[in-house]
Amino acid sequence: MKLRIEKAIYGGSGLAHQTEGKDAGKAIFVPFTLPGELVEAQRSEEKSSFGEAKLLNIIEPSANRIEQRCTHFGECGGCHYQHADYAAQIEMKHEILRETLERAGLTDPLQIQTHTNKPWHYRNRIRLRAAKFEGNLRVGYLRRASAEFLPIQMCPISAPLLFKAAEALLQLAQQDPNASRWMQAATEIELFTKADQTKLQITLFVSEEPAKGFIDLCTKLQQLIPQLVGAGTAILSTEAGRGRKVQKIKQGTSWGTEGLNYTAANESYWVSRGGFFQVNRFLIDELVNLVTSNRSGTLAWDLFAGVGLFSRALTKTFKQVVAVEAAADDLTRTFKGEGRRAIAATTLDFLRAAVVQRERPDLIVLDPPRAGVGLEVCSLLARLKTKHIVHVSCDPVTLGRDLKAMVDSGYRLAELHMIDLFPQTFHLETVAILQQ
Numbered sequence: 001m002k003l004r005i006e007k008a009i010y011g012g013s014g015l016a017h018q019t020e021g022k023d024a025g026k027a028i029f030v031p032f033t034l035p036g037e038l039v040e041a042q043r044s045e046e047k048s049s050f051g052e053a054k055l056l057n058i059i060e061p062s063a064n065r066i067e068q069r070c071t072h073f074g075e076c077g078g079c080h081y082q083h084a085d086y087a088a089q090i091e092m093k094h095e096i097l098r099e100t101l102e103r104a105g106l107t108d109p110l111q112i113q114t115h116t117n118k119p120w121h122y123r124n125r126i127r128l129r130a131a132k133f134e135g136n137l138r139v140g141y142l143r144r145a146s147a148e149f150l151p152i153q154m155c156p157i158s159a160p161l162l163f164k165a166a167e168a169l170l171q172l173a174q175q176d177p178n179a180s181r182w183m184q185a186a187t188e189i190e191l192f193t194k195a196d197q198t199k200l201q202i203t204l205f206v207s208e209e210p211a212k213g214f215i216d217l218c219t220k221l222q223q224l225i226p227q228l229v230g231a232g233t234a235i236l237s238t239e240a241g242r243g244r245k246v247q248k249i250k251q252g253t254s255w256g257t258e259g260l261n262y263t264a265a266n267e268s269y270w271v272s273r274g275g276f277f278q279v280n281r282f283l284i285d286e287l288v289n290l291v292t293s294n295r296s297g298t299l300a301w302d303l304f305a306g307v308g309l310f311s312r313a314l315t316k317t318f319k320q321v322v323a324v325e326a327a328a329d330d331l332t333r334t335f336k337g338e339g340r341r342a343i344a345a346t347t348l349d350f351l352r353a354a355v356v357q358r359e360r361p362d363l364i365v366l367d368p369p370r371a372g373v374g375l376e377v378c379s380l381l382a383r384l385k386t387k388h389i390v391h392v393s394c395d396p397v398t399l400g401r402d403l404k405a406m407v408d409s410g411y412r413l414a415e416l417h418m419i420d421l422f423p424q425t426f427h428l429e430t431v432a433i434l435q436q
């Protein structure tokens with residue numbers, strides 16, 4: 001069928017409406033298309049309220065359409081926008097953000113300010129799968145919309161050192177029986193580098209460790225990749241939880257240092273292997289700047305603090321900074337000293353206790369995972385009556401829900417920033433600044 005693409009939607013597809021047949025008028029999602037294009041597509045998935053279609057041919061291409069850079073684009077589940085020039089990617093994300101917030105009920109038009117940097121080789125961390133493919137050990141990702149292994153030869157959104165190190169591991173596995181045993185045991189490999197690619201950490205995910213030889217594997221790999229400073233295994237197991245299987249991860253053998261000192265925004269952060277850190281090595285300084293600059297006072301709370309990326313910057317202009325984090329091992333070890341308090345707790349537990357105490361912050365920073373902060377946190381925030389809130393979000397849908405609750409409780413949305421931490425993909429990061 002022929003479809004005219006009307007706009008880009010969250011998730012990477014273009015939206016069109018069917019014009020022919022019994023389903024005329026039905027919304028159809030077509031991946032790898034651009035607004036304005038006329039395409040030939042074939043219906044694939046059926047959902048009651050919309051259909052999905054596979055792109056067969058582009059009849060009228062958009063002026064923003066470009067050649068993909070990666071051989072695996074289209075097959076690989078990682079990227080969605082390599083067919084769009086970078087300015088068009090930003091335009092699509094803007095529109096998606098604006099519409100999503102409007103749909104959540106935030107109708108006051110606000111200009112979205114954009115922050116970008118280099119759109120390739122930006123990732124400081126990748127997690128590859130490892131498996132045999134046509135008799136050879138390969139690394140790869142999952143095929144788009146499937147759980148099937150896709151072997152890859154390149155990943156141009158990642159820092160070059162990461163894929164080079166993965167290739168070195170494969171090379172070792174071909175030459176050395178010990179390395180081969182370890183690579184065959186690994187189901188996934190996580191690689192994490194400093195922004196300047198001078199240091200590298202590797203984690204091998206295994207369900208069972210080979211009896212010995214990990215140190216030998218690491219020292220040989222270090223001869224090929226001198227930036228390697230540490231490596232370890234993470235042992236995966238599944239346990240029966242309440243009616244479903246729960247995946248558990250246990251640290252196994254370790255070699256070298258157990259993390260990296262990551263330099264960003266003129267600070268050095270200790271990030272343990274597997275710990276959270278922002279992935280775009282070119283935009284971390286700007287993100288910190290957006291969240292923390294021009295703000296000062298007596299007390300700031302950094303909720304969902306990670307290793308203290310924003311907390312550290314806030315100590316320069318606030319007398320006291322309280323950092324709250326659920327997975328707080330690195331934070332409690334490193335965020336210490338006068339005017340610094342690290343708390344290992346969920347944001348909800350922290351706020352439930354905080355509302356009945358007298359301490360009131362001048363600023364609250366929120367940077368939750370995809371699920372957002374949630375409505376109970378929003379109602380506790382309303383009781384605190386903090387003047388300034390900076391809300392960082394990687395999911396516009398949950399952001400819309402949470403912002404609407406905050407606006408309804410008396411906050412004004414003062415600024416909206418889109419910082420493109422994930423070029424070539426549909427993912428977008430927002431910084432919303434709220435005031436009372």
Ligand SMILES: C[S@@+](CC[C@H](N)C(=O)[O-])C[C@H]1O[C@@H](n2cnc3c(N)ncnc32)[C@H](O)[C@@H]1O
Nearest residue numbers: 276304305306309325326327346347367368369
């Ligand atoms: C998007 S990251 C942000 C981390 C940090 N602000 C940064 O930029 O590096 C979200 C963080 O929230 C933590 N987290 C997840 N659920 C949480 C909860 N319910 N309460 C507190 N922290 C939580 C995660 O461990 C993770 O470190």
